[in-house]
Amino acid sequence: MAATDAVDVPVAIGTIRYWAAAKAAAGTAEEPYRAVTLADALAAARERHAGRPEFARVLANCSFLVDGDPVGTRDHARVRLAAGGTVEVLPPFAGG
Template identity: 50%
Template sequence: MDETEVIRVRYWAAARSAAGVAEEDVAVTGPLTLTELRSAVVARHPGGAFADVVGVCSVLVGEQPVSSGDPGQVVVQPGDTVEFLPPFAGG
């Protein structure tokens, strides 16, 4: 039997506002792609602007920025922390 582990997800600025929480744990039984993780968190926050905001966010897995390449190729491991950072305006 697989043991459930978690991926910690943190939201910043507009993503935090749209989610209504600063962070949450997503239960997993193994690695996910970033695409799968994004779908899982969007399903937790239906309606509103959350899906749109998360869709334009920069992403950190651990402390490493994820490039703008295919999120289906980015593997997120149980125990990782993933941060969604919306674009910031201003100077």
């Protein structure tokens, strides 16, 4: 279910899933998001994990899937999140 922020923009509530090095850096496999865009969700995650300096470094090198779709080079501020959606955080890995 979506809530709204101060200017009545729908705020989506969903799940961020961390994989491999991102999971280790976050100290969790997944956590909820409450955000309008991918940029908002990632900024909130950086704040939540401010005490884990490795997290921001790893996140800066990750790729993202939003509801199964690759974000690629799109501006994260323009990637809208859906209620009940999922953001997959994928660090680089060898052998892909």
